[in-house]
Amino acid sequence: MKRLFTILTIAVLFASCQQQQPQAKYVFYFIGDGMGLAQVSLAEVWLADQNGDIGSVPLSFSEFPVLGTATTHSASNIITCSSAAGTALATGEKTKNGMLGMTPDTLPIQALTYKIKEAGFKVGVTSTVTIDHATPAAFYASVPSRSDYYDISLQLAETNFDFFGGGGFIQPEGKEKDKPHVIPIIEEAGYTFAYGMEEFEELKDAEKMVLLQNKDKKYLEAVPFAIDRDEEDMTHADIIRAAIEFLDNEEGFFLMSEGGRIDWSCHANDALTTILETIDMDLAVQIAVAFAEKHPNETLIVVTADHETGGLSLGWEKRYTMHFDQLEEQTASKDKLLADGKKKEVEKIEEMNRKARVGWTTSSHTGIPVPVYAMGTRSQLFGGRIDNTDIPKKILEAMGVPF
Ligand SMILES: [Zn+2]
Numbered sequence: 121m122k123r124l125f126t127i128l129t130i131a132v133l134f135a136s137c138q139q140q141q142p143q144a145k146y147v148f149y150f151i152g153d154g155m156g157l158a159q160v161s162l163a164e165v166w167l168a169d170q171n172g173d174i175g176s177v178p179l180s181f182s183e184f185p186v187l188g189t190a191t192t193h194s195a196s197n198i199i200t201c202s203s204a205a206g207t208a209l210a211t212g213e214k215t216k217n218g219m220l221g222m223t224p225d226t227l228p229i230q231a232l233t234y235k236i237k238e239a240g241f242k243v244g245v246t247s248t249v250t251i252d253h254a255t256p257a258a259f260y261a262s263v264p265s266r267s268d269y270y271d272i273s274l275q276l277a278e279t280n281f282d283f284f285g286g287g288g289f290i291q292p293e294g295k296e297k298d299k300p301h302v303i304p305i306i307e308e309a310g311y312t313f314a315y316g317m318e319e320f321e322e323l324k325d326a327e328k329m330v331l332l333q334n335k336d337k338k339y340l341e342a343v344p345f346a347i348d349r350d351e352e353d354m355t356h357a358d359i360i361r362a363a364i365e366f367l368d369n370e371e372g373f374f375l376m377s378e379g380g381r382i383d384w385s386c387h388a389n390d391a392l393t394t395i396l397e398t399i400d401m402d403l404a405v406q407i408a409v410a411f412a413e414k415h416p417n418e419t420l421i422v423v424t425a426d427h428e429t430g431g432l433s434l435g436w437e438k439r440y441t442m443h444f445d446q447l448e449e450q451t452a453s454k455d456k457l458l459a460d461g462k463k464k465e466v467e468k469i470e471e472m473n474r475k476a477r478v479g480w481t482t483s484s485h486t487g488i489p490v491p492v493y494a495m496g497t498r499s500q501l502f503g504g505r506i507d508n509t510d511i512p513k514k515i516l517e518a519m520g521v522p523f
Contacts, residue, residue, distance in 0.1 A: 141417075141497045141498050141500075142417050142418055142497055143418075143497070143498070143518065143519055143520040144372075144418065144419065144420035144496065144497050144498055144515075144518040144519050145241075145371075145372035145415075145418040145419070145519075146372055146373055146411065146412075146415055146418060146419040146420070147236075147372075147373070147374045147375070147419075147420045147421075147422075147515060147518070147519060148375050148377065148405075148408040148411075148412075148419070148420070148421045148422070149374070149375065149376045149377070149422050149515060150181070150377050150378075150379065150401070150404070150405055150408070150421070150422065150423040150424070151206075151209060151255055151376065151377070151378045151379070151424060151425060151426055152378075152379045152382050152398065152401050152423070152424070152425045153202060153249075153255055153378055153379060153380045153381075153382055153383035153384075153425065153426055153429075154382045154383030154384075154386045154387075154425065154426070154427065154428060154429030154430070154485070155379065155382045155383075155398060155401070155425040155428075155490070156425060156427075156428025156429075156432065156486070156488060156490055156491070157428075157488075157490070157491050158428065158432040158433055158434060159382060159386065159394060159398050159425075159428070159432055160179060160182055160398060160491065161176070161434055162391065162394065162395055162398070162432065162434055162478070163179060163394075163395045163398040163399050163402070164176040164177055164178060164179060164182065165434060165442070165444075166395045166444055167399070169442075169444040170444075179398070179399070179402040179405075180402055180405050180406045180409055181402065181405045181421075181423040181493040181495075182493060184421070184423070184493040184494055184495040184499070185494075185495055185499065186492075186493070186494040186495065186499045186500055186502050186503045187491060187492070187493055187494075187503065188491070188492035188494070188502050188503045188504050188505065188506050189489040189490065189491060189492065189504075189505055189506070190424060190489055190490050190491075190492050190506050190507060190508045190510070190511060191489050191505075191506075191507045191508065192205055192208075192426065192427045192487065192488075192489060192490055192508050193214075193487060194208070194214055194215065194216060194217050195214040195215050195216050195224050196216035196217050196224070197216075197217050198487045199427070199484070199485050199486060199487040200217060200426070200427050200485065200487075201217040201218060201254070201266070201427075201485065202253075202254035202255055202266070202383065202426050202427070203215075203217070203218060203219060203220040203254035203257075203258065203266035204216060204217045204218070204219060205255075205426035205427050205508060206220065206254050206255040206256075206257070206258030206259070206426060207219065207220060207221055207222070207229065207258050208507075208508040208509045208511075209255075209258065209424070209426060209508055209511055209512060210231040210232060210233070210258040210259045210376075210512060211229040211230065211231050211232070211258070211512060212232070212509045212510070212511075212512045212513045212523065213229050213509060214509060215229075218265055218266055219263075219264060219265065219266070220254060220257055220258055220261060220262065220263050220264075220265070220266045220268075220272070221257070221258055221261050221262030221263065222262050222263070222264060226264050228262035229262065231258065231259050231260060231512075232259075232374075232512040232515060232516055232521075232523075233245065233259050233260060233279075233281060233374065233376070234279075235516060235521050235522070235523070236374045236516070236519065236521055237279075237280065237281060239519070239520075239521045240371050240372075241371060241372045241373050241374050241519070241521075242282040242283070242367045242369055242371070242372070242373040242374070243279075243281040243282055243283075243367075243373065243374050243375075244281065244282060244283035244284070244285070244363045244366070244367050244373065244374070244375040244376070244377075245259045245260055245281060245283075245284055245285075245375075245376050246283070246284065246285035246286055246331075246359045246360075246363055246375070246376070246377045246378070247285075247286040247287070247377070247378040247380045248286065248287065248342060248343040248356050248359070248378065248379055248380045248381050248400075249286065249287055249342040249343070249378070249380030249381060249384070250286055250287045250288050250289055250290050250341065250342060251273075251276070251284050251285070251286035251287070251288070251289065251330070251332075252269045252272040252273045252276070252289050252290055252291075253286075253290070253342075253378075253380060254266045255378045255380060255426060256284075256286060256376070256378055256380075257272045259376050260275060260276055260279045260281060261275040261276070262275070263275075269289070269290040269291040269295075270291045270292075270293075270294040270295065270299055270302065273289050273291075273292065273302040273306070274302060274305065276302075276306060276330075277302070277305050277306040277308070277309040277311070278309065280309075280310075280328070281328070282328055282329070282366065282367055282373075283328070283329050283330075283331070283362075283363050283366045283367055283375075284311075284329070284330045284331070285330070285331040285332075285359040285362060285363055286331075286332065286342075286343070286359070287332065287333055287341050287342040287343045288332050288333065288341060289302055289303075306330060309328075310327060310328050311326075311328045311329060311330050312326035312327070312328065312329050312330070313329075313330050313331075313332065314326075314329060314330070314331045314332070315332050315333065315334055315335040316332075316333060316334035316335070316352075316354060317354060317358050317362065320362050324362070324365060324366060329366055331359065331362055331363075333353065333354040334352065334353075334354065342380065342381060342384075343355070343356070343359075343381070345381055345384075345385065345393055345396070345397060345453045345455070345456070346393075346396040346397055346399070346400040347392065347393050347396050347450070347451070347452060347453050348452055348453050348456045355400065355403070355404075356377070356379055356400050356401055356403065356404035357400075357403045357404045357406075357407055359377065359404070360375075360377060360404045360407040360408060361407055363375050363377070364407065364408075364411055372418075372519075374515075374519070375408075377404065379397065379398075379400070379401035379404065381397050382394060382397045382398055382401065382429070383426075383429045384455060385397055385453060385454070385455070386428075386429035386430035386432060386480075387429055387430065387483055387484070388453070388454040388455055388458075388483075389430055389454075389470070389473065389480040389483060390453055390454040390455070390469060390473075391432075391447060391472075391473050391476060391478040392447040392450045392469075392472075393450075393453040393454065393455075394430075394432070395447075405421070405423055408421050409421065409495070412495065412496050416496075417497055418497060419496045419497065420494070420495075420496040420497050420498055420499060420515070420518050420519075421494065421495050421496050421499075422492065422493070422494045422499075422502055422511065422515065423492075423493040423494075424490055424491065424492045424493070424508075424511065425490040425491070426490070426508070427485045427486070427487075427490060428485065428486045428488050428490060429484070429485050429486070430480050430481070430482060430483070430486070431479075431480060431481030431482045431486045432478070432479065432480060433478075433479035433480075433481070434478070434479075435477055435479055436474065436477045436478060436479035437477070437479075439477060441477060442476060442477045442478070443475060443476050443477060444476055445476075446472045446475040446476040447472055447473075447476050449472070450469055450472060452465075454466050454469050457469070489505075490508075492506065492511065497518065498517070498518035499518075501514040501517060501518055502514055
């Protein structure tokens with residue numbers, strides 16, 4: 121009885137403390153595609169190893185005061201794909217693998233971004249892969265199949281959201297290249313396109329913007345992996361910096377930003393590329409944290425994942441050691457080497473992963489829950505064991521926007 125009373129007292133104190141926290145005016149929603157706890161831990165352990173230490177150097181978000189876990193199953197599978205997970209994270213409803221922004225019986229579901237925009241906040245959606253890819257698309261589009269890329273990009277034009285940023289578009293003229301190009305259609309809807317950060321600086325006074333990477337840099341593809349990057353390539357941190365500059369206003373803003381290529385390097389079972397991508401995402405989160413420090417009590421940052429990819433583990437087969445020095449010689453991602461036809465070098469990376477004792481169990485996704493890190497006003501909402509569909513509901517609650 122006494123214990124029950126204590127629990128009740130704590131619950132009441134907690135609830136009243138929650139009520140005193142102001143609503144979130146500036147919200148950052150980071151989604152590391154495929155970034156499970158193992159991906160975060162691997163980056164942290166690797167960083168310590170770089171200093172010659174056995175241990176862990178924390179990434180910014182793993183030091184956030186609130187930690188939860190989110191279950192990720194879809195309406196059809198225990199192991200979700202990115203479009204079903206994106207739909208859950210954007211709309212609060214589960215759908216079947218392969219579907220995007222629609223219920224399993226193909227009824228469109230409105231993403232939280234529309235509700236937030238209607239409530240008077242500015243809205244941004246960005247990714248390091250293409251802007252029509254499953255995760256960013258779940259925040260503005262509803263299509264029966266995630267590969268309806270052309271329809272997805274047409275729906276972007278209709279959103280009236282303020283800022284989009286990412287690599288480009290996968291099928292700007294449709295699957296058969298027989299449709300009108302989407303870029304003039306999106307421009308017609310009032311968007312200014314900026315290619316690369318230099319152009320962003322020139323055009324940032326535009327009313328609505330789509331920021332893509334430099335035009336002569338494979339602009340219809342994803343932003344290059346950190347490991348493959350040239351100096352002038354756009355980074356995740358660049359995208360966040362631009363998004364903040366563009367969206368900052370007195371009424372507040374919401375920014376969803378995907379670190380999309382962690383998933384790709386994990387599909388390839390490529391440890392070093394995964395480590396560097398995860399650190400790259402952390403650099404982007406650090407920009408948001410610096411913003412939060414300037415706007416305490418009114419900023420909320422949530423960092424999570426849509427699912428884990430690769431069945432990554434720290435350790436492989438029987439031994440209690442890892443040997444990161446084995447990864448030192450790698451200078452390009454497996455994906456890039458494959459694209460360049462360098463099969464021998466790809467095999468070498470696989471060998472290096474084994475020698476480093478980084479374990480992989482699949483070239484696909486897994487069904488393990490993902491971590492949810494939160495800081496700032498009303499961040500306590502995200503602690504404990506939740507489901508991925510709870511996250512958008514809690515974000516709206518934190519912002520005082522009805523679900
Ligand atoms: Zn994936």
